[in-house]
Amino acid sequence: MSGTRVAIVGGGPVGLAAALFAARAGMSPTVIEARDTDGDKACGEGLMPGVMPLLDELGIDPPGHELRGVSYRQGNRQVDHLFPVVPGRGVRRTVLVDALRTETDRFEIPRVQARVTSLTQDPSTVRLHCAEGEEIEADYVLACDGLHSTIARQLGLVARPRKRARRYGLRQHFRCRPWGSMIEVYYAGDAELYVTPVDDETVGVAVLGPKGINLARTIARVPQVSAHLGQAPVASKLRGAGPFPYKARSAQVGRVLLVGDAAGYVDAITGEGLRVGFAQAREAVSAVDSGQPASYPRRWRAVTREFRLLTRGLVALASSPLRGSIVPLASTAPRVFGVVVDRLAR
Numbered sequence: 001m002s003g004t005r006v007a008i009v010g011g012g013p014v015g016l017a018a019a020l021f022a023a024r025a026g027m028s029p030t031v032i033e034a035r036d037t038d039g040d041k042a043c044g045e046g047l048m049p050g051v052m053p054l055l056d057e058l059g060i061d062p063p064g065h066e067l068r069g070v071s072y073r074q075g076n077r078q079v080d081h082l083f084p085v086v087p088g089r090g091v092r093r094t095v096l097v098d099a100l101r102t103e104t105d106r107f108e109i110p111r112v113q114a115r116v117t118s119l120t121q122d123p124s125t126v127r128l129h130c131a132e133g134e135e136i137e138a139d140y141v142l143a144c145d146g147l148h149s150t151i152a153r154q155l156g157l158v159a160r161p162r163k164r165a166r167r168y169g170l171r172q173h174f175r176c177r178p179w180g181s182m183i184e185v186y187y188a189g190d191a192e193l194y195v196t197p198v199d200d201e202t203v204g205v206a207v208l209g210p211k212g213i214n215l216a217r218t219i220a221r222v223p224q225v226s227a228h229l230g231q232a233p234v235a236s237k238l239r240g241a242g243p244f245p246y247k248a249r250s251a252q253v254g255r256v257l258l259v260g261d262a263a264g265y266v267d268a269i270t271g272e273g274l275r276v277g278f279a280q281a282r283e284a285v286s287a288v289d290s291g292q293p294a295s296y297p298r299r300w301r302a303v304t305r306e307f308r309l310l311t312r313g314l315v316a317l318a319s320s321p322l323r324g325s326i327v328p329l330a331s332t333a334p335r336v337f338g339v340v341v342d343r344l345a346r
């Protein structure tokens, strides 16, 4: 609805995308972001092919490195699959956030620096209370405040994951000419190592695994990667994220809609958070625009279903006794493996 005041808590990629969708629908969005930084965070930074049309819709085309497919490797076994139609792109998180911020500036969307600590709502408005003492009133709130969302906690929606299932992620960049155009995934002990080229002279490395994972030690276990990175200078601060999985019990309470990681995040094993987050942002804005916020949980389930099922399945496989045989099995059934990667590519 034209002029609807939408307060967006969190100016990460999903919050900024939500602001752009809202502005394009004629609403009056405001982004409230706690941190005054370049937006960097632990992320594999692989934009899967399915993100590309969403970036077109958002009007941004951030520079990066072409990604032609995914290559899974274990010991001396390897199985590759090329993305079927369009390539993906490795894009530094800071570059993506910068492109989104520039577009929000073009739409003159206000960005307020404040940390939201709580909210109250009645049948017609929502009021956000910030640590800085500021109060912001809106018709709707889109909570895009990431994994372990403050807003979800405030609304009593957070279920704690079972202890043994918790996983974590780490990420760092190296100044090194990329040696390929695939996302390389290595199964190294109980961790998975992801290599993503993000520009012509930078390679991002992410590690996923149980508590206590160590990036340098994991790289050292993978000769195909350590041979390239051995002497390469570190190009970013080591960052971590977790634990996952994380899930809010509902994606909507009254006039508050949870979007992106704030609503739930299964795992980074499929490198899919951004595509699914942008799709949720579009659905949340459309639900608000139609004056039917209660339709959002159904829409949320529809746009996240495949991600949730596939990611849960892959994490279960990676945590099972079959872990050591994943790549050998995939190489004996390349068609099945191709179907999985094609699903990720959509």
Ligand SMILES: Cc1cc2nc3c(=O)[nH]c(=O)nc-3n(C[C@H](O)[C@H](O)[C@H](O)COP(=O)(O)OP(=O)(O)OC[C@H]3O[C@@H](n4cnc5c(N)ncnc54)[C@H](O)[C@@H]3O)c2cc1C
Binding pocket: 009, 010, 011, 012, 013, 014, 015, 032, 033, 034, 035, 039, 041, 042, 043, 044, 045, 046, 047, 048, 114, 115, 116, 117, 144, 145, 146, 147, 150, 168, 169, 170, 171, 206, 207, 208, 241, 242, 259, 260, 261, 262, 265, 268, 271, 272, 273, 274, 275, 277
């Ligand atoms: C190791 C790892 C690798 C990954 N690899 C990939 C990949 O290759 N491809 C992919 O698509 N996805 C990947 N993901 C997932 C992806 O990073 C996330 O899905 C994505 O960042 C979600 O974006 P978001 O905007 O929802 O949350 P975030 O990026 O976390 O942004 C949340 C924002 O909210 C702000 N905020 C938080 N609390 C408040 C508050 N109270 N008030 C105001 N502001 C607040 C934060 O400062 C932050 O800017 C990976 C994740 C991990 C952990």
